[in-house]
Amino acid sequence: AIMTDFPWIVNHDHSKQKEVADWLTLEIKDFVSYISPSKTEIESRNITIGKIRSSVKALWPDADLHVFGSYATDLYLPGSDIDCVINSKSGDKDNRNALYQLANHLSKDGLAIDVEVISKARVPIIKFVEPESRIHIDISFERTNGVDAAKLIRSWLDSTPGLRELVLIVKQFLHARKLNNVHTGGLGGFSIICLVFSFLHMHPRIVSREILAKDNLGVLLIDFFELYGKNFGYDDVAISVLNGEPSYLPKRSWKDLYPIRNSFSLAIQDPGDSTNNISRGSFNIRDIKKAFAGTFDMLTNQCFELNEVSLKGRSGKSILGSVIKYRGKQR
Amino acid sequence: QCPQKWKKVYCTLCDSNKHSRDRCPSIWRVYLLRDDISQERKTPKGLSLDMEKVFCYNCGLTGHFGDDCSERRSSRVPNEDGSAFSGENLSYVLK
Numbered sequence: 001a002i003m004t005d006f007p008w009i010v011n012h013d014h015s016k017q018k019e020v021a022d023w024l025t026l027e028i029k030d031f032v033s034y035i036s037p038s039k040t041e042i043e044s045r046n047i048t049i050g051k052i053r054s055s056v057k058a059l060w061p062d063a064d065l066h067v068f069g070s071y072a073t074d075l076y077l078p079g080s081d082i083d084c085v086i087n088s089k090s091g092d093k094d095n096r097n098a099l100y101q102l103a104n105h106l107s108k109d110g111l112a113i114d115v116e117v118i119s120k121a122r123v124p125i126i127k128f129v130e131p132e133s134r135i136h137i138d139i140s141f142e143r144t145n146g147v148d149a150a151k152l153i154r155s156w157l158d159s160t161p162g163l164r165e166l167v168l169i170v171k172q173f174l175h176a177r178k179l180n181n182v183h184t185g186g187l188g189g190f191s192i193i194c195l196v197f198s199f200l201h202m203h204p205r206i207v208s209r210e211i212l213a214k215d216n217l218g219v220l221l222i223d224f225f226e227l228y229g230k231n232f233g234y235d236d237v238a239i240s241v242l243n244g245e246p247s248y249l250p251k252r253s254w255k256d257l258y259p260i261r262n263s264f265s266l267a268i269q270d271p272g273d274s275t276n277n278i279s280r281g282s283f284n285i286r287d288i289k290k291a292f293a294g295t296f297d298m299l300t301n302q303c304f305e306l307n308e309v310s311l312k313g314r315s316g317k318s319i320l321g322s323v324i325k326y327r328g329k330q331r
Numbered sequence: 332q333c334p335q336k337w338k339k340v341y342c343t344l345c346d347s348n349k350h351s352r353d354r355c356p357s358i359w360r361v362y363l364l365r366d367d368i369s370q371e372r373k374t375p376k377g378l379s380l381d382m383e384k385v386f387c388y389n390c391g392l393t394g395h396f397g398d399d400c401s402e403r404r405s406s407r408v409p410n411e412d413g414s415a416f417s418g419e420n421l422s423y424v425l426k
Contacts, residue, residue: 021361202388204396204420205362208380215363222359223415227388231398231414233405237391250391293408303359 006318007330008034015314020303024218024319031320032165034331035078035172045071045082048133052111056086059105063088065139068146070189073153075167077175078331081127081136085146094142099126102139112137145272149190152271156197156244162213162220166196169221169324176325177291185284187266194268194278198239199224201246218319222299229292234285238267242274295323349411356412364422380421388416396420 004010008031017023037045053065069083070076086093086102093102096119103126106112112128125140140146157164170192174180182188187195203223205211213220238254240247249269251257256275257267266285270276282288302319341348344355388397389405398410398417413419 019361021359210364211362226414230408231388231406233389236405248386248391304354307358
């Protein structure tokens with residue numbers, strides 16, 4: 001195999017495309033299939049979850065374990081954690097004792113190493129690694145909003161072609177720049193999905209039903225970086241996806257948003273709760289906007305340059321490479 | 332100061348003096364239209380722009396795209412060449 005920084009372009013050379021936008025579209029599709037989990041990975045994950053579920057049921061017969069987050073929607077990057085939640089009929093598993101009880105039980109069953117019990121957080125969790133698959137797992141307790149959100153996102157994925165591809169690219173983009181961690185003010189997974197979902201439903205060419213997103217992923221990705229990197233009015237405009245209907249609203253007319261510490265902030269109305277701003281924690285929106293803008297400039301520069309280069313000089317080149325900075329293991 | 336400042340740029344692709352021809356957004360802003368409508372440029376059945384579904388990235392209201400907003404620009408990044416979110420970014424006249 002050829003060693004390359006862009007493993008997804010091996011045997012997938014699209015440099016002969018007449019339009020750079022089409023080349024980029026094809027490269028996006030290649031990257032998405034490259035990082036998408038293989039059958040083996042999906043099986044390994046399902047077996048792991050199955051084992052943990054049985055073990056939980058053995059400890060607490062009235063409890064069940066659900067997956068949520070990116071694992072439940074298939075929007076995860078290689079090596080990301082699995083988010084699970086345990087809900088029980090009695091609803092009494094949300095306490096320190098239960099957390100430690102489960103942590104010990106999973107360790108005894110040989111299903112958990114490197115266990116951390118985080119009982120003092122707003123959402124108490126246990127973090128551990130399942131030794132056989134080496135998958136990192138977070139378990140939280142007695143909450144349904146994650147499971148409901150995963151359901152909603154799956155319906156969006158069904159109704160919005162192109163959403164999955166663009167979300168994965170934007171996720172990888174933010175991950176490579178360490179801007180995807182809510183604890184450091186980055187964008188969480190749900191916020192990323194809302195940004196892309198809203199963008200796709202706002203785009204003039206999509207609103208007018210002139211184009212299919214699937215055929216235009218390349219130019220849409222550049223348009224995405226342009227919108228959120230250069231033009232979006234973060235000071236004045238909030239994004240809403242209430243009832244799955246994407247819209248904008250002036251921030252001043254969303255009374256529940258206030259008080260806010262900083263007017264330059266991303267506001268996304270929680271589809272399940274119109275009083276909640278799901279991107280409240282993304283206080284680093286300045287850097288995120290800059291990163292989007294910088295990537296817009298870089299991508300368009302690449303397009304101008306490649307447009308000048310002869311077909312021969314183009315072969316083996318990648319347009320996406322510098323955008324997503326993929327440094328994972330060869331897959 | 333930019334030493335090129337006295338140089339006039341002009342784009343023969345789109346008739347603009349905001350950029351040179353080799354840096355024209357039309358190089359990358361190329362959309363592949365749906366088969367069933369690219370045949371004819373006229374507005375076929377069921378294809379119209381519902382202005383209530385058009386939202387403005389600049390003021391948040393409906394009825395116009397962000398580039399076409401008459402309010403003070405909210406973002407401090409200039410938008411000289413126009414963006415995707417403009418009434419101009421439609422292949423036939425629906426403005």
